Amino acid sequence: MFGLPWHIVLPTLLGSLLVGAMCSAVGTFVVRMKLSSLGFAMSHAAFAGAALGLMVSVIDPIWTAILFAVLMAAALGPIADLSRLQVDTVVGATFPLTMALGLIFINKAPSAGIGSGALSLLWGSVLGITMGQVYVLVGVFVATLGVLVLFGRDFFALLLDRKLARASGVNTARAFYVLLFLVAIIVAVSLRVTGGLLIYALMILPASAAFQWAYDIKKVFLIAPLLGILASLSGFLLSLWADLPIGASIALCCAAVFFGSVALSPKRRRGSRGS
Amino acid sequence: MDDVVSLIDVRATYEGERHATLAGVTLSVAATEQLAITGPNGAGKTTILEVINGLLPIASGTVRTLGQEVTLASHRLRTQIAYVPQNLFFPPDTPFLVRDVVFTARFGKTGTRRLSSAEERRRINRSLKAIGISDLGGRPVGRLSGGQQRKTLLARALAQEAKLLLLDEPTANLDPEAKEDVSALVALVRRELGAAAVVVSHETGPLLDASDRTVAVDSGRVVAETRLGDRVSTSSR
Numbered sequence: 001m002f003g004l005p006w007h008i009v010l011p012t013l014l015g016s017l018l019v020g021a022m023c024s025a026v027g028t029f030v031v032r033m034k035l036s037s038l039g040f041a042m043s044h045a046a047f048a049g050a051a052l053g054l055m056v057s058v059i060d061p062i063w064t065a066i067l068f069a070v071l072m073a074a075a076l077g078p079i080a081d082l083s084r085l086q087v088d089t090v091v092g093a094t095f096p097l098t099m100a101l102g103l104i105f106i107n108k109a110p111s112a113g114i115g116s117g118a119l120s121l122l123w124g125s126v127l128g129i130t131m132g133q134v135y136v137l138v139g140v141f142v143a144t145l146g147v148l149v150l151f152g153r154d155f156f157a158l159l160l161d162r163k164l165a166r167a168s169g170v171n172t173a174r175a176f177y178v179l180l181f182l183v184a185i186i187v188a189v190s191l192r193v194t195g196g197l198l199i200y201a202l203m204i205l206p207a208s209a210a211f212q213w214a215y216d217i218k219k220v221f222l223i224a225p226l227l228g229i230l231a232s233l234s235g236f237l238l239s240l241w242a243d244l245p246i247g248a249s250i251a252l253c254c255a256a257v258f259f260g261s262v263a264l265s266p267k268r269r270r271g272s273r274g275s
Numbered sequence: 276m277d278d279v280v281s282l283i284d285v286r287a288t289y290e291g292e293r294h295a296t297l298a299g300v301t302l303s304v305a306a307t308e309q310l311a312i313t314g315p316n317g318a319g320k321t322t323i324l325e326v327i328n329g330l331l332p333i334a335s336g337t338v339r340t341l342g343q344e345v346t347l348a349s350h351r352l353r354t355q356i357a358y359v360p361q362n363l364f365f366p367p368d369t370p371f372l373v374r375d376v377v378f379t380a381r382f383g384k385t386g387t388r389r390l391s392s393a394e395e396r397r398r399i400n401r402s403l404k405a406i407g408i409s410d411l412g413g414r415p416v417g418r419l420s421g422g423q424q425r426k427t428l429l430a431r432a433l434a435q436e437a438k439l440l441l442l443d444e445p446t447a448n449l450d451p452e453a454k455e456d457v458s459a460l461v462a463l464v465r466r467e468l469g470a471a472a473v474v475v476s477h478e479t480g481p482l483l484d485a486s487d488r489t490v491a492v493d494s495g496r497v498v499a500e501t502r503l504g505d506r507v508s509t510s511s512r
Contacts, residue, residue: 032370153382160371160379164363167328168380168435169354215415217370267368 004240015129016232016250018137019193020202022144022186024228027207028221029179032159037091038076039183039203044098045072046188047196050121051105061121062136065191069184072098077180102196124195124247133192140189144182151178159217193232195247205254206231209261231257277342279439279471280304280327285336287326295334296322298495304439309465309472311486319495320475321361324441327473328358341438357432361443361475365424369417373427376416377402380435402434405467406460422453429460433467440464440472446482458482 030039049068053061072094079090106121120128148155154175157165166172187199194202210224235250242249262268280303287297297319304310312320325331326338329345329352338345343352357380365371377399403409408426411419416427425445432440445461446454458481465472474482483489491499 156375157379157382160369160376161363161365163330163360164358165379167330167353167356167358167360168382169350169352170382171350211368211370215370215418216372217375220370 011129011131011134012236013233014134015137015193016236017229018134018141019190020206020228020230020232021225022137022141022228023190023199023202024206024210024224024231025144025148025221026179026183026186027203027205027228028210028217028224029155029159030183030203031207031211032217033162035180035183036204037088038073038180039187040200041076041091041094041098042069042072042184043187043199043203044095044102044196045069046184046191046199047121048098048102048105049188050191050196051102051109054121055105055109057110062133062189062191065188066185068098069188070181073177073180073184077177121191121196124191124193124198124245124250129192137189140185144186147178147182151175155179156217193247194250195245198247198251201251201254202228202231205258209258212261212265212267215267227257227261277306278303278339279306279341280310280473281337281339282323282326283337285326285338286334287322287331288334289322289331296495297326297333299336300492300495300497302490302497304471304473307465307469307471308488309474309486311483311489312473312475312492313477313483313489314492314498315477318492320477320492321443322495323492324358324443324473324475327439328353328356328441330358354435355437356439356441357435357437357470358441359425359428359432359443359445361447363424363428364421365417365419367417369415371416372412373408373414373416373419373430374399374403374412376427377431377434380431399434402430405433405463406430422449422456425449425453425457426460429457429464433464437468438470440468440470440474442472443475444477445474446476446480447478454480454482458485461485 027039030036046065046069050061050065052068053059053064076090102121154170157168157170158172158175162172187203190199190202206227207224209227210220213223214220231253232250234253236246238244238253239246239249282300282302285297285300286295288295300319300323302310312323314320322331326333327340327345329340329347329349332347340352341355343349345352378395381395381398400409400412403412406426406429408423408430411423411427416424419427440461442461446457449457461472461474461482462485464470474486476483487503489501490497
């Protein structure tokens with residue numbers, strides 16, 4: 001396929017499919033609960049963490065990426081819990097910090113780590129993904145499904161209205177932090193596909209597009225991963241065909257999916273009191 | 276019969292506020308009673324509801340609801356309390372159907388098991404039918420009128436099988452006909468559930484007229500109390 005052997009194509013396709021589905025699925029929560037700024041902060045924290053892993057060279061960058069993303073979630077979570085306005089301000093401060101750290105770590109990385117390793121953190125390199133790394137993604141995917149089953153009802157109530165959920169007996173703080181850490185982990189393990197600069201696109205845009213197609217949150221949850229997979233696979237094929245960085249190609253396709261959904265949305269064609 | 280709500284000299288302050296929002300409130304609600312709380316804006320009416328439900332911690336005093344001391348962690352207790360907040364309005368882009376809004380009230384009853392069951396669907400349909408909004412079940416809640424959204428929340432309270440209703444300005448911003456409608460539905464829900472209700476309202480109307488007792492709150496204190504019999508005997512003079 002495209003002159004590539006199947007032992008490269010298969011993990012690439014599987015990796016793209018899993019990342020596209022997972023990022024878009026959690027992106028549904030991020031978009032609905034207006035946590036985009038947190039998602040942004042976690043994706044750049046994951047980038048800085050992965051760059052640290054590259055620098056120290058003795059640990060797989062994915063683990064340091066997870067560590068940094070989780071630490072960011074732990075630091076910003078309480079602020080988001082108390083006041084969303086303050087989160088935007090803090091995220092505005094953390095973004096240059098994490099980007100600067102990431103670039104410093106890359107600069108300090110051993111010469112063997114620079115080049116393809118550093119570039120893959122920035123732009124993504126799903127072509128270099130191994131089956132072992134795909135197994136990690138599968139593990140996270142299965143764990144995500146488990147979390148969604150275990151906390152699905154709490155999340156469902158949280159998505160409607162947080163105060164109403166809490167007043168009905170849902171432990172909203174627990175649900176919120178479980179969700180936050182889930183997003184952090186998924187962002188970190190997905191770095192390899194789109195890179196730290198553009199992972200945010202895969203998390204937000206397909207989910208935002210899904211909301212254009214349905215008034216029913218259950219349908220949004222089905223549509224978002226499908227759009228994420230579409231964007232991932234389209235981006236992968238585009239990058240091969242046009243010889244473009246894969247992360248940027250996926251981000252382009254995410255944008256196309258979003259703007260296309262806005263333009264074609266059935267919500268635009270209904271009256272003010274649609275059925 | 277024991278009171279379902281008991282507040283004794285309760286003081287409470289919202290975070291960041293210098294002055295106490297509740298400055299020593301004592302009141303109680305008997306089982307199956309409807310208590311109305313009136314007062315000007317900022318008097319502490321909503322705060323009383325939040326304290327009863329454990330959504331706001333108290334600085335001093337005691338709060339017992341449905342026989343239990345209330346804290347921020349009283350999640351299980353809240354599954355027995357149907358709280359309809361003030362000014363809860365779902366914007367047009369809210370991605371929830373009416374049926375799903377009512378469904379969220381059932382979570383505390385069944386824990387974190389699978390998302391749906393035939394019995395739960397039956398209970399939800401029964402609640403929608405009792406409130407008279409069966410035809411709205413598949414509609415996006417954000418596309419409904421204010422009165423229809425209030426009815427959805429009452430169907431939700433019914434589906435929750437709550438023992439106590441806490442309703443904050445349930446008829447605010449509704450036209451007179453909708454006010455009568457909602458008031459009648461509150462009475463129906465109370466009857467169906469055998470529940471007590473605490474209703475906050477700053478305006479007169481059918482909901483206040485139907486209350487067994489009314490307490491007036493001002494500056495975080497109870498300043499007056501009237502019973503239905505007193506109001507009737509006063510109005511007949």
